[in-house]
Amino acid sequence: MSQAYGSLGSRGIIRNLRNKSATAQAWGGSRTGIDVPIRFSAAKWRQGYVRKLAVSDFLILLSIGALGMANVPFQLTATQFFIVAAMLIWALFLILGRTRATQQIGVGASEYKRVVDSTALVAGLMAFVAVLFDLDGVRELILIGFPAGMVLLVLERWVWRRWLWKQAAFGYALSQVVVVGQEHDIEYVVRQLRRKAGPAYKIAGLLIDGPQDNVLGIDVVPTFSGLENLEAAVRSVEADSVIVAGPLRGGGNALKDLSWRLEETKTNVIVVSSLTNVAGPRISMRPVEGLPLMHVEMPSFTGGHHVIKRILDVVLSGIALLGLAPVFLSIALAIKFSSEGPVLFSQQRVGRHGKSFRIYKFRSMVVDAEQQLGRLREQNEGSGPLFKLKADPRVTRVGAWLRKYSLDELPQIYNVLRGDMSLVGPRPPLPCEVECYEGYTERRLFINPGLTGLWQINGRSDLDWEESVRLDLYYVENWSLTGDLMIMWRTLKVMLRPAGAY
Incomplete structure (x- = not known):
């Protein structure tokens, strides 16, 4: 699992935790540089x-x-x-x-x-x-x-x-947790909690399901080994919840025993599902006596909610094209008077079911950018089949500003109105990317690509290839109208405070 989600090892993750923790046992670092206690109720x-x-x-x-x-x-x-x-x-x-x-x-x-x-x-x-x-x-x-x-x-x-x-940022959270599991599972769960959980969970300690070997760094957060030390670990760090990061060595009986033992400590048990790409709305429990069954609904790629999504795309893109007309004109004039070449740049992309379409952007590079690509290949800073260069010499002065605030992508609203794209969806891939797809990566093409999406609000070009694919696949199978509205809102915030846009 650790290989599938990136190369950052256990030591690296916990070392990053140290940056947010002044003293492992009792104090937590804050962004203000003030040490504040994390041991609160x-x-x-x-x-x-x-x-x-x-x-x-x-x-x-x-x-x-x-x-x-x-x-x-x-x-x-x-x-x-x-x-x-x-x-x-x-x-x-x-x-x-x-x-x-x-x-x-x-x-x-x-x-x-x-x-x-x-x-x-x-x-x-x-x-x-x-x-x-x-x-x-x-x-x-x-x-x-x-x-x-x-x-x-x-x-x-x-x-x-x-x-x-x-x-x-000052060490307060809705729940203080001990993460329990095998090392590679703890690694992944700690990484995701650090990235996404924010104020929901504070990692108070780690419990390795196995012999003690100090791999996870006892000097950073309290680290214990062996499930026999479960109660001691919970009491030591004053945790109110235990997150089981994955399958335990003892199987289902170990999980049942763990939950029974924690009843005395009034500690909640949270189990990480092995179905990491399935969102809650697709999961339901149907207990049969003595056998709790988890039902996972099949993802739907057609139907009424897709029709509503398309109606929303047409209405909002139409309003946006009319309302942003002065902005379009201003950007077009800035491009025209700052560098030679056309205002718009078009490129072949791959859409739903592998159908090709032409995407439109405001030109942010010099006219012969494609011809210069060959000599820059060795400097590629992107991962996978993507080419990215933070200080790309082909980007114009106006283009750098447009890219920083994602304004170069505004003409794609026209692609949304035409039906080539959606307001929210997976990142629209290049044909060369699609040729490199392996395994289930092609599932990204099951729905229309988006003007924005999880990839844009989670780091854009700073994401590695595996994480970018994971986010797209997660969206394809679990999207909702409420989620789309949330992504649109977060996109506006990202445009004002850019991250990974170059």
Whole structure:
């Protein structure tokens, strides 16, 4: 597994952890250079954060209810009762929808999706009640109040998440974990937690399922060996969760024994699925007595949700082409007056099912860039079949600025409108890349390539080939409309704070 996900070894990963940890046993480094304690009660801190969410949710609902009451006469009426009941039911649905469940908050799109789904259910229910009882004066609440409240709730969660990520820099997290497993599994899980988990999980210790050999670096974070030391490891680092990074040497019985032993310590058990490329919505549990079965839905590459995705592409790309017309004109003039050659650059790319199409970009290089490529091959800094050069001499002065902020890719909106591409999808590959595909890499071509995607918000050119392929394959099989909206939002942030764009 370690070979499949990159060459960074166990020592390298834990050495990087040291950069964020001033003292392994009791102190955590911060971006400010101040040493702060990481040994706090994660459970109490987590409960405090959930209370903050609950209070801010309540204040938003109270504001929406107060605005609804402002248009109603000050007397006890059915309309007033309806508004109060709507706010209470809304608050109840936010609880029943588990919008503040600690497994959902802080990371990923699930938290936002649950807020939107809960609000939509309440709005639909109250609209039905209003029509059923023929209530007057509630139209504004249903048509304006609920949508406005939903936007405010999502924005509020985003603001709190930003605060949460800042707290993570000081060693605070929603859960302190001990990662248990064999060395190569621990290596991969630690890497992914460092990259993606942010404030969700703080790595407090490691427990190697096997003999002690110090491979993972005891001097960096507390490291233990042997499952017989499980309880001691959890108590030593005050962890509230244990992440089982992969199959244990003792098989299923070892995992069952581990979970039973942790009951006394009130420690949560989190098991990393071996289905690393399958997202939660495709996984469901169907228990048969004594045999819990995990059902994995087949990925769908056609159907109604793809039609909705295409409609969204057409609407948003059409609006973008009209709204960005002045920007297009300004960029075109800058290119025209700064260097010789056409404003646009076109190139053959491979789309869905291997169908070729011509992609359009603003020209960011000199006219004879393709002819100069041969002599630059030896300086290639890219991985796999990709050619990348951070200080590429073929890039013009204006082109460097366009590439930094991804503005050179704006003409691809036209490709989206035509149907060659989608707003969100895998990176559009060159024909030479497709020729080098091995194994299941060609699954990237099962859906339209995207103007943006997971590759763009996770480092772009800084990604190695294996990670780029992994992200694309993950998107192809697990994409959702909510996820697409999240990627678009994160793309805007990446454009303002570029990373890996050259």
